[in-house]
Amino acid sequence: MKNRDTETSGTAKTGVLIFSAPSGAGKSTVVKHLMDKYSFLGFSVSATSRKPRGQEQHGREYYFLSADEFTQRINSGDFIEYEEVYTGLFYGTLKSEVERLSAMGKIVVFDIDVKGGINLKRIYGDDALSVFIMPPSTDALRERLVSRGTETPESVERRVAKANEEIGFSNQFDHIIINDVLDKCLEEAEEITESFYRKLK
Ligand code: ADP
Ligand code: 5GP
Numbered sequence: 001m002k003n004r005d006t007e008t009s010g011t012a013k014t015g016v017l018i019f020s021a022p023s024g025a026g027k028s029t030v031v032k033h034l035m036d037k038y039s040f041l042g043f044s045v046s047a048t049s050r051k052p053r054g055q056e057q058h059g060r061e062y063y064f065l066s067a068d069e070f071t072q073r074i075n076s077g078d079f080i081e082y083e084e085v086y087t088g089l090f091y092g093t094l095k096s097e098v099e100r101l102s103a104m105g106k107i108v109v110f111d112i113d114v115k116g117g118i119n120l121k122r123i124y125g126d127d128a129l130s131v132f133i134m135p136p137s138t139d140a141l142r143e144r145l146v147s148r149g150t151e152t153p154e155s156v157e158r159r160v161a162k163a164n165e166e167i168g169f170s171n172q173f174d175h176i177i178i179n180d181v182l183d184k185c186l187e188e189a190e191e192i193t194e195s196f197y198r199k200l201k
Contacts, residue, residue: 015107015108015128016098016108016109016110016124016127016128017108017110017131017196018110018121019109019131019133020112020118020132020133020166021166022160022162022166023145023162024135024145024148024163025133025163026135026144027133029179029182030185030186030189033186040197041108041193042104042107042108044101044110045060045063045097046062046092046097046111046112047063047064047090047091047093048065048070048089048090049065049066049070049088049091050064050086050091052064074092078095079095081116081123082116085113085116086155093110093116093120107196107200114166117130117173118130118169129174129192130173130174131173131174131175131189132177133185134167134170134178138164145160175192177192
């Protein structure tokens with residue numbers, strides 16, 4: 001990617017940094033840390049048909065759409081990719097979001113499920129770096145989901161069951177970071193991000 005700071009949407013080549021992980025592995029924690037640290041990154045706000053939780057705001061964590069609105073946007077061809085990540089709950093990357101960030105000269109950062117991450121890597125090829133955040137164990141993953149306090153017991157078990165399946169795809173990512181000791185994981189994520197930035201310059 002050349003002249004990232006000056007190019008406009010018509011000519012900019014998009015560099016993308018993809019973070020995927022089983023729910024609860026720590027992907028949002030890692031992405032938030034990197035977003036706070038590096039101004040050359042731009043976070044791709046996804047659309048979802050799930051309801052906001054806690055302090056989440058429309059346009060900041062997600063674009064919260066009704067199920068009908070989400071379906072309409074699919075039919076209009078507005079998504080680069082979308083998945084029914086959990087039964088009845090849709091999540092997707094809007095073309096307009098990536099274009100907006102790319103036009104600003106940002107490296108576009110994705111916090112996305114494992115299938116979506118693999119799809120984006122396929123779409124962006126060498127312009128993308130994909131990173132899998134691995135939990136140290138199933139028990140640690142369950143504990144994190146419980147202690148986050150955002151899921152019902154059923155939802156925790158659903159996410160843990162899905163995690164075992166998702167870990168099977170981890171070898172399709174460019175990097176795997178084990179998130180055991182958080183500081184070490186963040187340091188590794190910084191190294192990967194800085195090296196990708198240098199490569200794109
Ligand atoms: P994800 O985005 O992958 O679903 P989160 O970033 O929300 O996961 O992390 C899940 C929970 O685990 C959060 O409460 C977070 O503070 C905590 N957490 C993240 N990394 C670690 C770690 N290395 N050790 C202990 N707890 C962690
Ligand atoms: P949560 O409900 O915990 O915010 O997110 C659930 C899962 O959906 C996470 O794994 C998250 O990374 C994923 N996700 C968020 N946005 C997108 C997206 O645009 N596309 C896909 N495929 N998955 C997404």
